[in-house]
Amino acid sequence: MKILLAPLDPVHDAGLKLIKRKLEALGYPCVLLPPDITVEEIGEAAIAEKVDMIFVGRTVGYGVEQLFRRVRHVLTVQGVFDKVRVAIGGMAVTDELAKSLGFEAGYGPHTKIEEIHAMIEKNPELARHITHPVKNKPKFPFPHDNTVKNSTTKNLLDEIVDGILDWTADKSSPGVVRAHITESQLQDVKGSVESYTALPFTRDYLAQCDESVVDFFQKNICPPSVRQITQKEVDAYINRIDIAKRNFHPRVLRHGREKPLVFVQYGTGCPMMDGMHIKVAESWGADGVLHFDPAWGARTEGLMDGFLTNAEDGTPVTYANLSLIRRSLDAATLWTVRAHRGLNTPEIAVLSGFLGADMTKINIVYGSICGGTDPARLTVDGVDAIRTATRYNMPFDIPTNEELAGVPPHKAFAGMLIMAQLGRRLGAQPILKPLLCHGPYIMVNELMEQNYVDYNFAKIRALQALADFPIWPGEPIGFMTHTEEKEQSATTTALHAAMCSTLGVDAITTASTDEAFSRGPITADGRVGSLRAMEEAFRFFGETDVAPTKKADEWRDDIIAGINRTLEAVTEAPSFVDALYQGILGDKADGVYPGRAGKNSVVTAPKPKAVGRWDVTPAIVRKKPVLTVKAVTPGVLPARRRR
Amino acid sequence: MTTARDTIVDALDIESFILCESEKEAKELIGKLMQSLGLPRFVIVSLDFNGPGAHFRVRAYMNKPGDNYTWLQ
Numbered sequence: 001m002k003i004l005l006a007p008l009d010p011v012h013d014a015g016l017k018l019i020k021r022k023l024e025a026l027g028y029p030c031v032l033l034p035p036d037i038t039v040e041e042i043g044e045a046a047i048a049e050k051v052d053m054i055f056v057g058r059t060v061g062y063g064v065e066q067l068f069r070r071v072r073h074v075l076t077v078q079g080v081f082d083k084v085r086v087a088i089g090g091m092a093v094t095d096e097l098a099k100s101l102g103f104e105a106g107y108g109p110h111t112k113i114e115e116i117h118a119m120i121e122k123n124p125e126l127a128r129h130i131t132h133p134v135k136n137k138p139k140f141p142f143p144h145d146n147t148v149k150n151s152t153t154k155n156l157l158d159e160i161v162d163g164i165l166d167w168t169a170d171k172s173s174p175g176v177v178r179a180h181i182t183e184s185q186l187q188d189v190k191g192s193v194e195s196y197t198a199l200p201f202t203r204d205y206l207a208q209c210d211e212s213v214v215d216f217f218q219k220n221i222c223p224p225s226v227r228q229i230t231q232k233e234v235d236a237y238i239n240r241i242d243i244a245k246r247n248f249h250p251r252v253l254r255h256g257r258e259k260p261l262v263f264v265q266y267g268t269g270c271p272m273m274d275g276m277h278i279k280v281a282e283s284w285g286a287d288g289v290l291h292f293d294p295a296w297g298a299r300t301e302g303l304m305d306g307f308l309t310n311a312e313d314g315t316p317v318t319y320a321n322l323s324l325i326r327r328s329l330d331a332a333t334l335w336t337v338r339a340h341r342g343l344n345t346p347e348i349a350v351l352s353g354f355l356g357a358d359m360t361k362i363n364i365v366y367g368s369i370c371g372g373t374d375p376a377r378l379t380v381d382g383v384d385a386i387r388t389a390t391r392y393n394m395p396f397d398i399p400t401n402e403e404l405a406g407v408p409p410h411k412a413f414a415g416m417l418i419m420a421q422l423g424r425r426l427g428a429q430p431i432l433k434p435l436l437c438h439g440p441y442i443m444v445n446e447l448m449e450q451n452y453v454d455y456n457f458a459k460i461r462a463l464q465a466l467a468d469f470p471i472w473p474g475e476p477i478g479f480m481t482h483t484e485e486k487e488q489s490a491t492t493t494a495l496h497a498a499m500c501s502t503l504g505v506d507a508i509t510t511a512s513t514d515e516a517f518s519r520g521p522i523t524a525d526g527r528v529g530s531l532r533a534m535e536e537a538f539r540f541f542g543e544t545d546v547a548p549t550k551k552a553d554e555w556r557d558d559i560i561a562g563i564n565r566t567l568e569a570v571t572e573a574p575s576f577v578d579a580l581y582q583g584i585l586g587d588k589a590d591g592v593y594p595g596r597a598g599k600n601s602v603v604t605a606p607k608p609k610a611v612g613r614w615d616v617t618p619a620i621v622r623k624k625p626v627l628t629v630k631a632v633t634p635g636v637l638p639a640r641r642r643r
Numbered sequence: 644m645t646t647a648r649d650t651i652v653d654a655l656d657i658e659s660f661i662l663c664e665s666e667k668e669a670k671e672l673i674g675k676l677m678q679s680l681g682l683p684r685f686v687i688v689s690l691d692f693n694g695p696g697a698h699f700r701v702r703a704y705m706n707k708p709g710d711n712y713t714w715l716q
Contacts, residue, residue, distance in 0.1 A: 227709065236715040269708035272715070276652055311709030484689040486658070486700060519686050521708055524652045 001120060004051040005032045006042040008058045008067065015089065016057045022113040028120070039071050043078035053085040053120065061092030068093075068101050087119060135250030135332040138261060138287060140358070141395055141431055141470035142506050146424055148417070148467040150560075156567035157421040164422055164576045168383045171602050174208035174301055175381045179346035179388065181205045182303075186319075186354045193323045197305055209302030216304045223296065226316060229272065229307035234324070237272045241328045244279040248330065253285040253531065255538045260500050261334070261507040262534065265475055267292025268521055269310035271321040275328035280524040284531040288334030288358070290475070290509065291325065293317045298342020299372055299597040303351075313521075317348050322355050334358045336397065339385055341371030343598050345378065349385040353392025359431070360389055362396045362423075365415030368580045369592040370402040375580035377598035382419075386426045395429035397472055404479065406440035406591030409459050410562025414570070415585045417563065420469050431470045431506070434459050436496055437479035440591065447555070452481060452492075453499060457548040458555030460503045465560060473500055474509030482515040486526075489513040490533035498537040502545040510534060649713035651705040656688065658700040666690060669697035677701060 005020050007013035013035045020030045031049050033042065046054055056071055058064055068088055075081040081102075088098050089107035098106025105119045118127035148154035181204055189195035206214050215221040222228065253262050264281040266274040266289055278289050294314025297303075307324060308316045315321060322337065329335055336359040339348035345362065352360045364382035368375035389396045398419045400412035416432055423430035436456045442448050447455040463471060478496040482489040493511050500508045512526035566584065573579035586592040648655075657680075663669045669692055677685040682703040690699040706712045 225709070233711070233715055240714065272712065273653065273706070273708045276714075280652070309709045311707070484700075485691065486689065514688075517688050519688075520702065520704060521653065523654045523656070523702075525654070525656060 001053060002029045002031070002049065002051045003120070004042070004046050004049055004054045005030055006037065006045070006054060006056045007033065007035045008037070008039070008042075008056055008071070009060060010036050013057070015059065016055070019055065019057075019089075019113065019116065023116070023120075026113075026117060039074045040078070042071070043075050043080045046075075046080050046084055047078070051084060053087070054080075055116075056086065056088045058088070058090035058093070061090070064090060064092045065097065065101070068097075068103070072102055087116075131249070133250050133252075135252065135330075137332045137334065137358075140261060140288070140334055140507070141429065141472075142259065144470050145468040146429070148421060150466045150564075152564055153417065153466050153567065154421075156564065156571055157417055159571050160418050160567065160576055161422045161425050163571075164379065164383065164418075165425065167575050167577060168380050170604050171380045172605050173377055173380045173598070173602050175343050175346045175377070175598070176384045178205055178208045178302060178344070179350045179384060181208075182347050183350045183354070183388075186350070191354055193320050196319055205302070210300050212300060213302035213304060222304075222308070223310075225269075225311040226304075226308050227311075229270075229309050233272065234307060237275065237324075238327070241275055241279065244276075244283075245330070248279075248283060250330075250332065251283065251285040251535075253287075253535045253538055254501075255535075255541075256543045257501055257538075259507070260472075260497070260505050261287040262497070262531070263288040263290055263334070263336070263472075263474065263507055263509045264512075264527060264531075265290040265292055265509055267294075267314045269294070269312055269315055271307065271309065271315055271324045273309075273521075274315050275325055277522075277524050277527060278325070278328055278333070281527050281531065282330050282333055284528050285535060286333070286510075286527075286531060288336065288507070289329070290336040290338060290361070291315065291317070291322070292338055293342075293348075295372075297344065298367075301343050301598070301601075303344055303347055317344065317351065319351050319355075322351055322357075326355050326357075336361060340364075340382070340396075340399070341367030341378070342373055343377070343381070345373075345381045346384040346388060349388040349392075349394075353388055353394055357394060360385070360394050360396045361399060361433075362386055362389065363398045363400070363416070363419055365419065365580065365585050366399055366402050366412075368595055369583070369586045370405055370407075370595075372595040373597045374599040374601070375594050376577050376602045378595070379577050379580075380602050383422070383426070386423055386428050389423075390427040395431055395470075396423060397431040397433045397474075398423075399433045399475060400435050401475065402586050402590075402592055403435045403437055403439040403441065405586070406444075407586035408441045408562065408590065409434070410559050411566050411585050411590070413459075413463060413559065414563045414566035417467065418567070418570070418576070420467070429470075431472050432463055432467075433472050433474050434463060435475070435479055436460075436473045436477045436500070438481045439479070450551075451549075452478075452496070453546060454548045454552040455555055456496075456499060457503065457552040458559055460505065461552065461556040462559035462563070464504075465556065466563065470506040471503075472507040472509070473505055474507075476509045476511035476515065478511060479515075482511055484517050486513040486529055489515055490529045493530045494533035494537035497534040498541045499546050501538065501541060502547075645713075645716070648705060649716065652714065653706050654702045654704045655682070656700055656702050658698075660696055660698050662696040663692070666692040666697065669699065673699060673701050677703065 005016040020032045087105045093106045095106045112130045114127040114130050264286045307320045337352035337357045338361040339345045340362040367373045367378045398416045420430035478492045481492045512522050513529035514522040514526035569584045570579040685703045688700040
């Protein structure tokens, strides 16, 4: 197969030179004509060189259609077009244009040589990895020792963790009781959404719920911003999702490096809108997604049921909603469900585990001092949720968004490390989630006046010096550096992502370009904007590192000293729970307060069995749900994962 | 019948540069523009006025979470 490469430009032939080099490397003899030739000369050269194929290139886009129309006419008149295969390429060329003019194929910018090779050989398989890339689910988190390296820090953490386990040993709560009832019922129905939704409701469960949840089950009354989704909507939605799946071609954002994976948080209020945003995020390269529930859900005892949509931020956690979202995910997408901060923490961990979520999110400290939940209650519930995460083999991440209220990083990190060590003791896999933000403490102390790099480096390097746990900055990276302007927002996200690549963190959570826009919901297009910007930043830097100044080392040491100082203060408190009430991990001066939801709800009592049948009293029979869930294929439910 | 507008997942954003003499005038002009396009319910996402005029992005939500989505009809 001899190929003639003909540049139809006055001076440019760079593209065809590149193609020539690559085609010759593949074993094809090529003849490259010089630039500034006439159309007639192409045909004459083809005859003289006895080529089998002509590739005509045109960089300039103006008048390209008329020019190629003439190419075809002249080659036809010369008797070449019917004997030799002809393809075209250039900045304004598309395959559609080429075929409409009668050429074999057309190639625009960013064409890969594999695609041209496949065309030459008439074998699409040669370019399949380009045209139909396969993305496998990453094994996440990446391997780490999961140990605390600094002995001072480790000893302090062990003492605190001992105290937490002693303190919680004989305590339970309504949240723990509900979680065990729910787990028993899910076991009974083998995880079937339909069967679970139709189960008779129990007096035991409702006895542990707030009135709004009881009203939902007994009187079909939804909260003001919530409505039930109709069966017709569910069916139409699943049809849309299946179309998206059929047309999906995976995309990898990173360029040369394995890390960081990129996560997108969703929680528009509606599982169907979430699902569509998830498909958009997956299609533009996200590796994983995180479910966010509404704030009222965290402060209400008990979970509702069925397909529910909320007109405000946060998508209600129900078994059916989570099932619908799970049904929407690509097989390679990692899925995290936030459990961590409210009165339903243990039960959400159970639902997530039963549905095969890859991860969950639990932080007793953040939920207690910043999330509105009583510290004693969340300590009991958090320990139970971590046990569930262990049982279902779900790593859990530990967010430190209390920094957004004004808590200094060393206090937030001390709380995060307590949770990590607690998680290890209970057999779970913790993931550190520092916040890379321009938060109040940083603003007041002018730690980012010169740049956004040094202090963020100091934070991550401090954690890496103390321990070897997976690190996943979120949620999202660059918090409080975004403005409402799309270009600025995408840029700051992309630059933070590039910095994270240098830092070697395992994953990041990206913002959308609507991050700072608070007068309406986030849009799907806003997610695309940030993902594209990150992809470009990864491409730009490749394996090149971002370098901080020496200030980063100084601040790293300050943070490490502050973490150990804080942990020491926690050990001096009567208990970890007292430390939370006293504000050792964040106080009123830092802008945080012990939460009140669930206050006085902890009971000292024998715990229910860790796993197994809860004694159900089917005295209250739920009304038949408004909708059925036939559209959710039972086969999509995973086998229960249990250690 | 499904229209092109029905296929918009959530919002239609329009961004451009308009010639004006103040931020206030820019907002008035954007309002008139959106009315003329048949999009009376809109929100200005960002607006940056300087020199000859304003760089802006304005948004009309077609489907908000919890709505009966046009793309599911």
